[in-house]
Structure formats: structure tokens, C-alpha cells
Amino acid sequence: MAVSGLIFIAFVLSHMYGNLKAFSGHDAYNTYAEHLRSVGEPVLPREGLLWLIRAALLGSLVVHVYCAAVLWRRAAKARTTKYVMKRNVASTLSSRMMRWGGVTLLLFIVWHLLNFTVGKINVEGGATNDPYNLLVDSFDTWWLTVIYLIAMVALGMHLRHGVWSAAQTLGLTNNVAARRNANALGVLVAVVIAGGFSLVPIFVLAGVITK
Amino acid sequence: MAEKDTVPDMTDVTDFPETGSPQEEPNDAAGYYADGDPLIDKKAPTGPIDERWENRKFNARLAAPANRRNLSVIIVGTGLAGASAAATLGEAGYVVKSFCYQDSPRRAHSIAAQGGINAAKNYKGDGDSVHRLFYDTVKGGDYRSRESNVYRLAEVSRNIIDQCVAQGVPFAREYGGLLDNRSFGGVQVSRTFYARGQTGQQLLIGAYQAMERQVAAGTVETFTRHEMLELVMVDGRARGIIARDMVTGEIETHLADVVVLASGGYGNVYFLSTNAMGCNVTATWRAHRKGAYMANPCYTQIHPTCIPVSGEHQSKLTLMSESLRNDGRIWVPKKREDCDKDPRDIPEADRDYYLERIYPAFGNLVPRDIASRQAKNVCDEGRGVGPLVGDFRRGVYLDFAEAIARMGKDAVEEKYGNLFDMYARITGEDPYEVPMRIYPAVHYVMGGLWVDYDLQSTIPGLFVTGEANFSDHGANRLGASALMQGLGDGYFVLPNTVRDYLADGPFEKIDENHPAVVEARSAVEQRINALLTINGDRSVDSFHRELGHIMWEYCGMERTAEGLRKGIDLIRSLREEFWRNVKVLGSAESLNQSLEKAGRVADFLELGELMCVDSLHRRESCGGHFRAESQTEDGEALRDDENYSYVAAWEFTDEGALPVLHKEHLVYTAIEMKQRSYK
Amino acid sequence: MKVTLKIWRQPDAASKGAMHTYEVDDVSPDMSFLEMLDVLNERLNAQGEEPIAFDSDCREGICGMCGLMINGQAHGPEVTTTCQLHMRSFKDGDEITIEPWRADAFPVVKDLCVDRGAFDRIIQSGGYISVNTGAAPDAHAVPVPKDKADRAFDAATCISCGACVAACPNGSASLFVGAKVTHLGELPQGQAERDRRVVSMIGQHDHEGFGGCTNIGECTAACPKEIPLDVISRLNWDLHAALRHGK
């Protein structure tokens, strides 16, 4: 679980970095998209690295979702009679929202892939073969931006607990200071990633990034 | 921390005083008991004291490993005494069944011991030795214990520490990585090993884990939430128990070749004590009724520093470490009308630091029994503090104002912080601001079933260990020695002596239809049925509380012939009312806590009377037993070695019939008897 | 003061339970929570209604026998055991909901009593150091650095009450298992069995039907002995090490 989660984190970090290229304008962004596909040539075939990454992501997804499902099921079976009254005193909302946050993310990813990779759906009906334009068209649509922003909130929460949790699962948080640091890192990663991703849609909607 | 640090030697010795030397005393208890034959411990070893145990071990017969699988042992109790015995006998390969009334063996009341455990390791190089520990313990027990047993205890004390450390018991350590020690309960050497304020818990977890390991190995089977209600005897031997599964209510028969009782102390006969809610006498009392003698039942230790009763609802008392007396000063107002004032408004001149006044040499550090009795005296004079309990305020101040001024608040907090927090949690008062209130409470019983040197009772095949037997502490127990006794007996003594007994086994197979078994079972069923069908007006608790009041009043810190006789009368009529008027609801076929309590209180009602009779017949003051009739001119305890240096072992004859007294005379060859003094 | 109690009543493991409402009016703030229930039970007994079953023994916070879910919190609003909770933590007129620990691995025995035998079985699976009586070397043969000894001690203070399970949204007993693994794993005496211990204890934990830990942290907040989350990290670390060593 922790390993797959960390692979996701590595991916979203670099993905976010890529997205921010949108601020550099049409060409820089498209060059980057192209670069993604051609990198490693001629050692690797075209899109070779991309497929490697995709395979790793897909594998992680399977592991991650499988583990999540097992944990969910075990937790459900561990307490079949619910409390009439239960108060949570120490846990973060993020930690308790992991499962629903995960489901949200899964739905988001499905849509996201349809949107940008697999289906290339342009809700404004414009061209789909130009990544930069597809992006700007998408986020010009207010409700799509809202969907993305909601997903980013889910992602941020998932990461806020996920980073800390992964550290704990890996057995790295053996004292008070380490635990404090892991939690702080969780907040940092969450803010940077969710915040970073959110910039592009917001700025597109606000008309700062345009075709 | 219950019992720790440097309360000075409570057993300072002077020569036997001239005044009040022994003479023929009138028999106060005439008509309350019958005289029986003297009792002789046939297993008592002879020879040089330091070779006795070695010889006994060597002479104990062996059982071949292959045979052990056919030999079975029942152990009632999973405290230090029972769990350590179960683990060790399991390792040896016997078939062991272990019983406790809690939902896990690890919850036995040994868990509550705070202060520490003694061992003659001499790790501090301060002159400790087996002989010194032996000497201190006999002296502390006011020369009413058996010297061979105490010597053995001191010998095995060293092995206990080795064993526990190997099991992972996290004793306190010094920076160098070696074990730390402190001095404790009136001795001049540092021999007490401790694990913060939870020594009992850590030792018990060690024994419990060793026992659970044997459960996994298949040699020990545990029966939790099972209460022993009867002993099964066949042909004069203990062969099993009748127990109730407290969840299903089923009455079960368990048979074996040996029965070991490690069922703890009966301090709850006083209702309020530092014992756990479930501590009881049922296991040992049932055995007593079947022929096991009960020895010195009146020897009760009353601990001076407990949190006082706060009202009628009180269900139990909590111990505060004796170490508080090192820095706190004990006082009460001089004038009765000051008793409900804010203590901080009472000027120095109007305070009576009574221990410092009466015992200028020892002051607040006088031994437990003295501190307890004086607290009672000042409260009886109407100078107690705190809430009214009945007609009296039952509390005295333990004041740290002077210590805080002298050492600073931080230093006080560093030393006693956890105790202050505990006090604040229970009372809601801040001891840094307002003086603490303390009062004595029943803590430990030195009495118990009589056992010989092998820890075997007067019933063959019935062994008794831990607080349940009477063996090692005489009339008073030194701090940190009950844990030592429990583990010493369980790990090192019983496995040898039980083995010797089992060398004659396996005994004839019996089954559940044996008439003796059927009879024991139906006795239990009838009793339960009786309790459930009386359907009177009074709850079990109300009887228990009333019994407690009687015991505390007449068989508590100070006992008189007149009071004891009155107590006996009151107990008799209370017992009669109990069997006529108790109200126990619910059924026998499920968890029924009222029913459990009712059975225990019924036995306490019989035990209480015997305790009073024992007190009444022992017209001397020794250790925890203070008879007002036997004191020096200035009000101190006066022992009577000429007439009473014996163990009083009581035989049960019949319901309503007089108990029979058998005396086991105590002979000291390795130590000289002296009178205690602390002025 | 006066309080209204909503209490779970269930005649035995097989029956269905339900909440019942009781009023107790002569409550003194100096009473412990369990003494308040004692008072209620005395009254029920007098009225001919069977008293409420709840567990307690030492009533000084060390045996781990007591444990109630009070207003949705394991052991109630203070960081202590139920028996050490006092009525001064409540106000006149409060409504207090009292339930048993809820976990399928801790089946209800009656009313507020549950069966925590699963904890004993977890210990049986490896929560010990194997040393036969009499086979121990001198206690000073192996020095233990004070910091290790202290850490072992902190973990060893667990009283097996089960509040961690009761509070954990996943019904996990990881804090309990972690405490034992840390206690024994910190000490030199515990090294030989360290790998085997963690693997079999976690195996038994899962087998008993406790949930998996997702590091939520409610357990440590409910723990009356304040066992820190370190022990779960430690448990994971030891598990990975054991798996690496091929156990």
C-alpha cells in the first residue's frame, strides 16, 4: 500500500511540474508533451518510457486498490455492530476520509483519462489533438474546473494523511520528532501538489492562461 | 508507589521490657472454641538453616518425564503465585489446568502491587545477604513466622530476579545498564527491585507470558471467568474442584491428582480495602470447611497512607505510596472545632503533629502499624478531617507545604508528581495547594490456610501458595516481600514439593459419577439455588458493607475482648439475616454478578467470625494485631512470647460447632526473639 | 447532581441488545463513574430489576478489567481508565451514553461486559520470551542501556484493556500488539525470537478478526496508559525486517 502510494506521489509530483508548463505558453507545453513521448529514443521505442510509467502506474493502481479493498472489508467485518454514539478525538478528517477520498480519486482518474488521454473529450467541441488547447478548452468550462478542484481537495486530503501513513507503515516514525515531521511533510506535500495542480485550471478559468 | 523508600527500621530492637512480663492470662475466648492437639509440621526440616532447603529439594522424589504427561495439576489463581507455578509445572510436562475469575489471567490482583520486590542480591555491596533478609523478615513479622520457611524465601529471592530479567521484566536500571535498587519498608540495605510504580504489573506480565507460552505448548489450559466453589475430596485426598463458568453458569467438575490454591488474600472481608473488587476467601474457605486448617486469620496489615473514604458510596480504597511520609508532615487540628476549617487557615500553633510529638525519634516515619493506630486514635478523639463518615471525620492531613517551601515545588513534583496526580484525580483536590488527606486501610492478610514446609495443607494433595497461605510473614509483612513470596513459592518451591507428592501418583482414576464428586457438585448447586430463592429485601452489597463496618470497628486496628465478643454477636445475627433476607436477582444460567458476590459474602460472613475468635483468643499484641489489653505503659504493643509464640491453626468441625484450635509452636534456632520499640 | 443514562443492555451473547434509559439523581461529584453505576444497580436491585453487568476489579487503573464506551469515547472524556473517571467530569443534567466495546473480536458477554480472550491468544502466539524456570543467567549478566530499558518499560505499561480496539475506526488492535512487540523487541533478551514473534502475533491478530491499521491515531488518544504510536511504526518495521529475513 505504502509503496504504491509513494509511486503515485512521485508521479503526481512530476505530473504537476509538467502541468505548470502551461504557464509558459502553448509551445512550451506541447513541446513538453511531445518530449514525454520521444524521451529515451532511440534506446526505447517512441512512447517507450511513457508506457513504462503507465505500466508502473497501472500496477500500483491494482495493488493500491486491492489493498484498500481488503482493508475496507476487514474493517467492516471487525465491527459489525456500530456504536450508537462514537466520537473521534484525535484523528484528522483526512485520515477518516481515505476510503471515500480514494473512491473520488478513482472516479476522477477515469474521467481524467477519458478527458485527456484515452478519449480526448473536448467538452467545448474543439480540437483534441493539441494538448495545450484541449487543456485550455476544458478549463474554460466552469463546471469542469469545479470537478477538478473538488478532486484536488480529495487529493490533498488523501496525501495529507497518506504521506504520514506511508511513513508509519514503513516503520520510519519511531519517535515523537519523526512523527511530527512525517505529519508536517504530509501537509506540505498535500498543499504543494493539490495547490500546484489547482493553479492551471484556476488560471485558465480566470483567463490568465489562454489559447 | 505503594511501599517504597526509606521508612526507617520498624523493628528496632531493645531488650524485652520488664513491665508487663508474661504471666498466666485469663482466656478471653473461653466458650468460643475448643482445644485440639498440637500441630506438628512433619515436613519441617532440621539441620543447619542454610542447608535445609537444599536437602529438602534433594530428597524430594522425582517423576520421570514420560510419566508427567499422566499427572495432572489444578491451579486456582493466576496471580504471581499461581501463574508462576502453572508456567513452571507446565514446562516440566505436567498437565495443568489454571483457573481465575477475571476475564484474563493477567488481571489477578498482584497486578496492583506498586512498590517493589526484595531480593538478597547485594548488588549494592551494602552488606546484604540471605541471612540479613531472613533476619529482617522474621523480625518484621514480630517473631510469629516460621524460620525455615523465611530462610528459604530469602534464598530463592535471588533466583527470582534472574528469572524475571530473563523473561523481559523491565526493572528500573541505572545509566550503566545494571539494575537499580532502593531501600524500602524499614531496612538499612537497598535490596528492593522495582519497575517504576508498577512492579506487580511487570512481574505478573512476566509470569503470565510464561504461562501463556505453556498454553501454546499445550501443557497448560486456562479457564478464565471460572470461579472455584468447592473442593473435591476422595479418600481423604484433594482430587479436584467444582467451578462455575461465570458466563454460562454451568457447574463444572475438574479432577486432577493435585490441587493448588493460589487464590490471594481475603482483605475484602472488611468491605473497604486496597484489594480488588473480586478478591475473596471462597476458594480457601471451601477448602477449610473440607478440613484444611486456617492459620492466624486475625493477622491483618493495615496500611497508613490510603486515600480516605469520601462518602457512603465508596467501593474500595486506593493506596498512596508510603514514601510520601519521607517529606510530608502528618497533623490534625488541636481543637475539634477547627476540623472543618480550611487547613491553610489553621495557624501552626493550633496544629498537632502527633507522630512527631509522640515519637520524637522517628516522627512521621514510624512503622505502618503505629502510624495507622495513631491516626485512628486522633480521629476517635473527634479531631479527624475531611467529610463526615458516619459520626466521625476519618482523615488526617499529610502536608507538603513545608517540603515545597524547603525543596521547591519542582523538586516535590519530580519526586512525587505521579502520586499527586493520582490523588488529584480521585479527590478533585490539588495537593500542591491543600494538604492531602490520608487514612489507614486494610491492605494485606498474613493469615491463610495452614501449610507445612512443602506448602501442603492439612488435606493431602491440597497445596496452598501466595497470599492464600499463612506461611512466611508472621504477624506483620514487610514491604516488598509478598511479591517475593508469591514468585518464590510458584517458580521454585512448589514445583519441587508437588513433584514429591506426585511421585506416588497417578492416583486412582475417578470420574464425575464418583459419589464424592456428585456430593460436592450438588452442594454447590443447592447453595446457588438457595441464594437465588431467598428473595428477601436486602442487597448483597448492603450485607457486605455492614459486615465490613463490624470487622473494622471490632477487629480492626485496635481490638478488645469486649469489642470482639460484640463483633461476634453482630456477625452471627447478620449471617442469620443474610440467609433469610438477601435478595439476589437474575438466573444461575448466565453471567450474574450479584450471585457471584452473594457466594463470596456468605463465606466472608463465616470467616469474619473466625477472625474475631482468633483475635479474641490471642491476648497479646504482635505485628498487625493490637490488643488493647496487651500494651506497655505508654501505649505500645506488647508481645507475649511465653504464651503465644505459636501459629494458631483452626479446624472447622461443623456448621454451628466450635472451631478447634491446634497450636504449632514456633521454635527459633537461628535468630533470637526481641521486643520491637521505636521511641 | 442528576444524570440521565442511556445504557446498552443485552442478556447474553446470543440475544439482541438495546439501549435503555435510567435516571440517577443523587450523584456526588466525588463518586467514581463505576460507583455511580453501583448506586444505580442497588436501586435496580431494590426495584426487582436485574442489575447492569459491567466489569471491574482493581478499581485503581491497573488491571485493565474495566472499560466502557462513554459518550462515544473509550473510557470516557479523560485520559484514564473507566474506574478512575470521576463524576466531577460531568455536569448536572448531563445525558450519558454507555455502551460496551464494539468489536467482533470482543463479543459481548452480557450488558456492558465483553470477552477479550483474543488478547490472550495473541500473547500465546508469541508474546513472551522463552526461558524455562531455573534456566536464567544472573540478572547482571546482560546490562540493558537505560534508554532501551525505559522504552521497553513505556511499552510494557499496556494493561490490555482493549480501549485501543474500541476507539479505532478499523477495529484494529495494532496498538496492543505493537506495545508487546516493542516491549520485548527493545530488550536484548527478546532478540532471538524477534522475527518469529512479530509474524505470528500479527498473524493471530488478523485471524482473530481485528481490522487492519491505517494509522488513524484514535487508539493512542484513548489509551489510558498513553502508549504512543511509535509502537505501531515499530511493529511495521519489525514485520518488514522479519519478512526480509524470510520469516
Ligand SMILES: Cc1cc2nc3c(=O)[nH]c(=O)nc-3n(C[C@H](O)[C@H](O)[C@H](O)COP(=O)(O)OP(=O)(O)OC[C@H]3O[C@@H](n4cnc5c(N)ncnc54)[C@H](O)[C@@H]3O)c2cc1C
Ligand atoms: C494495592 C496493593 C499494593 C501492593 N504492593 C505490594 C508491593 O509493593 N510489594 C509486595 O511485595 N507486595 C505488595 N502487595 C501485596 C501483594 O501484591 C499480594 O499479596 C500478592 O500479589 C498476592 O499474590 P497472589 O498470587 O497470592 O494472589 P492474587 O494476585 O490476588 O491472585 C489471586 C488469583 O486467584 C484467583 N481467584 C481468587 N479466588 C478465586 C476463586 N474462588 N475461583 C477462581 N479463581 C480465584 C483470582 O482470579 C486471581 O487470579 C500489594 C497489595 C496491594 C493490594
Ligand code: HEM
Ligand atoms: C485510485 C484511487 C485510490 C484509492 C481507491 C485509494 C485508496 C486508499 C486507501 C483506502 C488507503 C488506505 C488508507 C490509509 O492507509 O490510511 C490509501 C492509502 C494511501 N494512498 Fe491512496 N487511493 C487512491 C489513489 C491514490 C493516489 C492517486 C495517491 C497519491 C498520489 C495515493 C496515495 C496514497 C498513500 C501515500 C497512502 C498511504 C499508504 C500507507 O498507509 O501505507 N492514493 N489509499
Ligand code: HEM
Ligand atoms: C488539474 C490538474 C491536472 C491537469 C491539468 C492534468 C492534465 C493532464 C493532461 C493534459 C494529460 C495528458 C498528457 C498527455 O497525454 O500528454 C494528463 C494525463 C494524466 N494525468 Fe493528469 N492532470 C491533472 C491532474 C491529475 C491528477 C491529480 C492525477 C492523478 C491522481 C492525474 C493523472 C494523470 C494520468 C494517470 C495521466 C495519464 C498519463 C499517461 O497517459 O500515461 N492527473 N493529465
Ligand code: SF4
Ligand atoms: S494499548 Fe492502551 S488502550 Fe490498548 S490495550 Fe493497551 S493499555 Fe489498553
Ligand code: F3S
Ligand atoms: S486508531 Fe486504528 S487505524 Fe491504527 S493508528 Fe490506531 S489502530
Ligand code: FES
Ligand atoms: S478496574 Fe482495574 S483498571 Fe479499571
